[in-house]
Amino acid sequence: MSVSSPARITHLIAGSPWEGTAERTSPVYNPATGEQTGVLDLASKAVIDEVVANAKTSWVANWQNASLTKRTQVLFAFRELLNARKDEIGALITAEHGKVLSDAIGEVTRGLEVAEFACGIPHLLKGGFSENVSTKVDVYSIRQSLGVVAVISPFNFPAMVPLWFVPIAIACGNAVIIKPSEKDPSAVNAVAALWKEAGLPDGILNVVHGDKEAVDALLDNPDVRAVSFVGSTPIAKYVYERGTANGKRVQALGGAKNHMLVLPDADLDLAADAAVNAGFGSAGERCMAISALVAVEPVADPLIEKIKDRMGKLVTGDGTRGTDMGPLVTREHRDKVASYLDVEEGSGAEVLVDGREADFDADGDGFFLAPSLIDKVAPGMPQYDDEIFGPVLSVVRVASYDEGLKLINDSPFGNGTAIFTNDGGAARRFQNEVEVGMVGINVPIPVPMAYFSFGGWKASLFGDSHAHGMEGVHFFTRGKVVTSRWLDPSHGGLNLGFPQNV
Numbered sequence: 001m002s003v004s005s006p007a008r009i010t011h012l013i014a015g016s017p018w019e020g021t022a023e024r025t026s027p028v029y030n031p032a033t034g035e036q037t038g039v040l041d042l043a044s045k046a047v048i049d050e051v052v053a054n055a056k057t058s059w060v061a062n063w064q065n066a067s068l069t070k071r072t073q074v075l076f077a078f079r080e081l082l083n084a085r086k087d088e089i090g091a092l093i094t095a096e097h098g099k100v101l102s103d104a105i106g107e108v109t110r111g112l113e114v115a116e117f118a119c120g121i122p123h124l125l126k127g128g129f130s131e132n133v134s135t136k137v138d139v140y141s142i143r144q145s146l147g148v149v150a151v152i153s154p155f156n157f158p159a160m161v162p163l164w165f166v167p168i169a170i171a172c173g174n175a176v177i178i179k180p181s182e183k184d185p186s187a188v189n190a191v192a193a194l195w196k197e198a199g200l201p202d203g204i205l206n207v208v209h210g211d212k213e214a215v216d217a218l219l220d221n222p223d224v225r226a227v228s229f230v231g232s233t234p235i236a237k238y239v240y241e242r243g244t245a246n247g248k249r250v251q252a253l254g255g256a257k258n259h260m261l262v263l264p265d266a267d268l269d270l271a272a273d274a275a276v277n278a279g280f281g282s283a284g285e286r287c288m289a290i291s292a293l294v295a296v297e298p299v300a301d302p303l304i305e306k307i308k309d310r311m312g313k314l315v316t317g318d319g320t321r322g323t324d325m326g327p328l329v330t331r332e333h334r335d336k337v338a339s340y341l342d343v344e345e346g347s348g349a350e351v352l353v354d355g356r357e358a359d360f361d362a363d364g365d366g367f368f369l370a371p372s373l374i375d376k377v378a379p380g381m382p383q384y385d386d387e388i389f390g391p392v393l394s395v396v397r398v399a400s401y402d403e404g405l406k407l408i409n410d411s412p413f414g415n416g417t418a419i420f421t422n423d424g425g426a427a428r429r430f431q432n433e434v435e436v437g438m439v440g441i442n443v444p445i446p447v448p449m450a451y452f453s454f455g456g457w458k459a460s461l462f463g464d465s466h467a468h469g470m471e472g473v474h475f476f477t478r479g480k481v482v483t484s485r486w487l488d489p490s491h492g493g494l495n496l497g498f499p500q501n502v
Contacts (some may be wrong), residue, residue, distance in 0.1 A: 004030070004035055004036070004207055005342050006027070006036050006039045006140050007037065007038050008028050008038070008039055008040070008041070009028060009038045009040045009041065009185050009186060009189070009209065010040075010041040010193045010206055010209070010256065010464045011041060011043060011047070011206070011209055012056070012189050012193065012206065012207040013051055013054070013206050013207075013208070013483075014054060014202040015196040015202040015203075016202075018041065019390065020047070021263050021363040022041035022042055022043075023042055023044055024042040024044075024045075024184035025039050025040055025042060026039075026040045026182045026211070027039060028040050028096055028182075028183070028184070028185065028186075028320075028339075028356055029096075029324070029330065030095055030098075030100035030184075030366075031096075031097065031327040031328060031330065031366055031367045032098055032317070032318040032319060032320070032326060032327050032362050032366045032438055033318075033362070033364030033365070033366055033483065034331070034365035034366055034367065035364060037047075037095065037096070038185075038186070039094075040182055040185055040394075041156070041209055042182070042209060042210045042211055042213070042266065042324070043179075043208045043209060043214045043217075044210075044213060044214075044216065044217075045211070045213060045216075045217040046096060047178075047214075047280045048208060048210070048214055048217035048218060049217060049221060049429075050326070051177060051206050052148055052177065052218075052221045052223050053223065053250070054206075055110070055148045055175040055176075055177055055203055055206055055469060056071075056148050056175065056204055056223050056266060057177060057203070057206070057496070058174035058201060058202065058203025059145075059147055059148060059174070059202055059203070061202070061423075062201035062204065063145075063174075063175060063201060063204050064145060064147075066171060066173065066345075067122060067206040068122045068125070068380055069122075070170075071121060071165040071171055071173065071424065072119060072122060073199065074113065074170075074195075074197075074198050075118055075119045075121065075170070075171055076119055077197075077199055078115060078167070078194055078195055078198035078200070079112065079115045079116055079119060079446045080110070080339055081192065081194040081197055081198055082112055082115060082194055083480045084113060084201050085190070086108040086109060087103055087105055087501055088110065088190065089104075089108050089109070089190050090104035090105035090108055092186045092190055092319075093102070093107060093158055093159060093184065093187050093188045094319045094320060094326070096158070096183065096184035096185070096186055096187070097155065097156070097183070097184045097280045097285075097326075097329055098283065098319055098326040098328065098329055098366075098463065099283065099285075099319055099326050100319035100322075100324065100325065100326050101319055101320055101322075103281065103282055103326075104159075104320075106165075107157055107159055107160040107317045108159050108160065109163075110160050110163075110343045110447070111120075111137040111159050111160040111161075111162070111163025111164070111280075111443055113449060114163050114164055114167050114168065114450040114468050115163060115167040115343055115398035115403050115449040116168070116450065117165035117167075117168070117343050117451050117468065117469075118170070118171040119171075119452035120171065120495075121168075121171035124171075124470070125143050125172070125193070125200070125473070125477070127141040127143060128140060128141045129141075129443075131172070131269065133483075134485075135416065136288075136333070136485050136486065136487065137483060137485045138483070138484050138485075139365055139481060139482070139484075140481070140482055140484075141479060141480065141481050141482075142321040142375050142479075142480050142482065143172075143474075143477035143478065143479055143480070144173070144472075144477060144478055144480055145172050145173030145477060145478075146174055146225040146226050146249070146476060146477065146478060147173045147174060147175065147223065147225045148170075148175045148176075148177065148223050148224050148225060149169050149175070149176055149177070149225055149226040149227070149228070149445070149476060150176070150177045150178075150222065150226070150227045150228070150327070151166060151177070151178045151179070151189070151228045151229075151348075152178075152179045152218070152226075152227065152228070152229045152230075152231070152239065153179070153180050153181060153230055154181055154182045154230050154231045154330050154338065155181035155184050155285075156282065156285040156286060156287070156329070156389075156502075157185040157230075157286075158181060158184040158185070158187040158188060159187045159188070160178060161230050162172070162178055162180065162188055162191065163191070164228075164230075164454065164467045164472070165228045165439075165467065165468075165472070166178065166205065166499070167197075167227075167433035168193060168468060168472045168473060169380065169476045170195075170200065170204065170205065172473060172476040172477045173202045173212065174476055175203065175205070175206075176204065176205050176206070176208075176210060177206045177210070177224070177396050178192070178205070178206070178207045178219065178454045179207075179208055179209070179210055179214055179215060179218060179234050179294040179425070180207065180209065180405075182209060182210070182211060183329050183330060184352045185207075185209050186352060188207050189207055191374070192205055192206075192233055193206045195332060196353045197252065197294050199310065200472075201487055202214050205277075208210035208351075209433060214254045215239070217266075219239065219242045219243045219246060219248070220242075220246055220330045222246070222247075222297065222373075223247065224248065225248060226248055226249040226250070226251075226288075226475065226476065227239060227243045227248055227249075227250045227251075227252075227255065227428075228250075228251050228252075228412075228467070228475070229240060229250070229251070229252040230252075230253045230287070230467075231252075231253075231255075232254060232387070233254035233255040233387075233460070234254075235254075235255060236240070236254035236255070236461075236462050237252070237254065237462055239407060239461075239462075240252040240462035240463055241253045241462075244446055249463075249465070249475065250462070250463050250466075251455075251462075251463040251464075251467065252461070252462040252463055252467045253287070253454075253455055253456070253466075253467065254413075254415075254456075254458065254459055254460050254461060254462065255287065255387040255413060255415070255459070256287045256288065256289075256387060256413050256415030256416060256456065256460050257291060257292060257384075257386075257387055257411050257412075257413045257415075257418075258278075258288060258289060258290050258292065258413075258415060258416045258417055259290070259292045259293060259396075259404075259407065259408045259411070259417050259418075259474075260275060260278065260292070260293050260294065260417070260418045260419075260420065260444055261273070261294045261401070261405070261408065261417070261418070261419045261420070261430070262293065262294065262295050262296060262299055262419075262420045262421075263296050263299075263401060263419070263420065263421040263423065263426060264296055264298065264299050265422045265423055265500045266299070266420040266421050266422060266423055267422065268299065268302055268306055268418070269306060269443075270301050271303060271306075271420040272306035272307045272309075272310055273289060273305060273310065273421065274418070274444035275293050275307055275393060275440075275444070276291075276310045276311060276314075276371070276417075277444060278290035278308060278360055278444035279291065279293075279360070279391065279393040280311075280314065280324075280325055280391045280393070281325075282327055283321045283326055283328050283369075283390060283391050283446075284337075284388070284391040284392065284393075285345045285389055286387065286445070287300065287330065287392065287416075287460075288415065288416045288438070288445045288446075288447055289389075289445075290393070290444050290445070291351060291387070291388055291392065291393065291394060292377070292384060292394050292396055292417065293393060293395045293396065294396045294398055294404045294407060294408070295395060295396070295397055295398070295402060296398055296399070296401060296404055297397060299377075300481045302396060304352065304373070304375060304395060307373065308352060308353060310401050311353055311371050311373065311494045314370070314371055315361055315414050315452075316358060316369075316370040316371070317361025317362040317368070317466075318359050318361060318362040318363070318366070321361055321362075323361050325370070325371065325391065327362070327366045327367040327368045328368070328369060328390055329389065330367060331367045333367070333389075333390070334368070334390075337369055337388055337389065337390030337392060338356055338369050338390075338392070339388065339496055340374075340382060340383050340388050340390075340392050341354055341355070341356060341372055341374070341392065342388070343374065343383070344381070347381055347410060348378065349374055349375065349376050349377050349378075349381060349383060350374065350376055351372070351373075351374050352373045352374065352375050353370075353371065353372050353373040354372055355369045355370035355371055355372035355391060355392075356369060356370075356372075357370075358370030360465075362474055369390060369391060370391065370418075371391045372391060372392045372393070372394070373392075373393050373395070373399075374392065374393070374394045374395065376395065376397060377396050378396060379407070379410070384396065391433075395457060398482070400429075401415070401426060405430065405433055405434060408434055408435070408436065409435045412458060413456070413458060413460050414435055414437055414456045414457030414459070414460050414461075415436065415437060415438065415456030415457075415460035416436060416438040416439075416440070416445065416446055417434055417436040417438070417439055417440070417446075418439070418440035418441070418442075418443060418445075418446065419434075419439075419440070419442075419480045420442055421441075421442070423494045427441045427442075434459060435457060435458065436456065437455055437456035437457040437460065437461065437466070438454070438455075444488070449471070450468050451469055451470075451471065452468075452469045452472065453465075453466035453467060453468060453469030453471040453472065454466055454467040454468060455467055455470075455471075461493065
């Protein structure tokens with residue numbers, strides 16, 4: 001194990017590393033080895049307020065009135081740089097988050113899709129025009145930037161989630177402050193440096209690291225006009241309520257408990273592949289992970305056997321070694337996830353595969369838990385009710401499609417769901433009846449492309465706007481309607497009468 005001193009990780013403000021001295025810091029670990037690799041500066045309220053003030057000044061001077069031509073030049077340059085450096089950024093993600101390298105690079109690639117979407121901003125910001133609505137009166141609509149906006153992103157996708165918001169916010173003419181997770185901060189710093197290299201004026205994109213103090217400072221600062229958040233439902237609700245109480249526009253994406261409904265006519269090999277991929281990819285630390293497999297009898301037993309067979313072939317270990325699944329992000333989180341495998345006696349649930357008993361391909365004391373499988377889970381059990389956010393797949397047995405649908409719709413969450421069936425009528429009925437924001441039909445993780453919008457229903461979303469797509473463009477702009485009349489040069493005289501629509 002390396003004995004080198006942990007590296008300092010600090011804020012990136014106006015294109016340069018912060019030169020101050022932090023009052024508080026936080027450790028950053030390599031989850032595959034358990035080694036502390038970094039010391040992260042945590043921003044105080046004073047630092048946040050200073051960054052917001054500087055961002056507002058830079059926005060007014062350099063970006064508020066920047067032409068669409070200038071913005072798109074920066075966006076296209078950023079897109080090329082991000083594509084060229086995605087392997088480097090993926091390595092940073094693996095080093096601090098733990099996900100396998102191929103998954104980390106794939107995360108950057110999905111974020112790249114939003115940058116590509118934002119490159120079309122001249123078309124996306126086009127308004128409408130109605131000529132001669134009244135005699136010589138025209139009406140047209142435009143969309144304008146908000147000013148300074150904040151992005152508060154989670155640990156599980158340290159590059160992709162910021163990329164859901166930042167390219168669109170910048171393309172729409174805003175200045176952005178990102179507050180990433182304290183657990184894996186380096187990827188955001190690396191991506192932010194690419195914006196500077198692409199020609200974005202200093203101060204338009206800033207990275208501040210911090211905890212609740214930094215979040216509250218962003219939510220309370222009157223010059224922060226909008227906040228985008230992704231994280232757990234309790235924190236999403238807190239961000240939404242505090243932000244909106246301060247007059248801000250807020251989109252707060254919360255947690256999930258995603259169900260995969262398997263009907264008796266489904267291709268069970270396809271369903272088993274999907275359950276394993278969607279349940280254990282990125283160690284289950286995905287808000288779109290399938291954590292509840294709802295099997296309509298009599299398919300549960302044969303489906304479980306296929307899943308167990310596939311699970312037995314997975315290798316868990318250091319994500320740089322070509323393993324199938326890496327560690328969880330922290331020791332505390334690993335221990336919490338592992339606790340769900342302590343099934344209460346008499347509950348009826350049965351642990352079929354216990355990931356605590358596996359061997360791991362890694363050195364040091366990493367935060368590992370192998371894929372785990374629990375059968376006969378039911379509502380009321382913590383294994384069903386809680387968002388576990390780890391590699392634990394629960395099987396829920398139901399007698400019919402209707403029982404499975406009710407189970408899903410009774411959940412307080414409504415982020416993603418999937419149905420596996422060869423019956424087109426059942427699939428169409430499901431997509432209409434299920435109360436979930438993103439639906440997959442024989443697709444286990446229905447994350448939409450960047451030109452559609454990402455977001456759930458119920459306790460999985462607070463606010464009216466989903467991420468990226470046209471909803472993202474509208475979130476980061478304000479509509480304005482202009483009514484104009486240009487009189488003929490020959491016009492003259494006074495008319496004190498009420499305007500007539502003639």
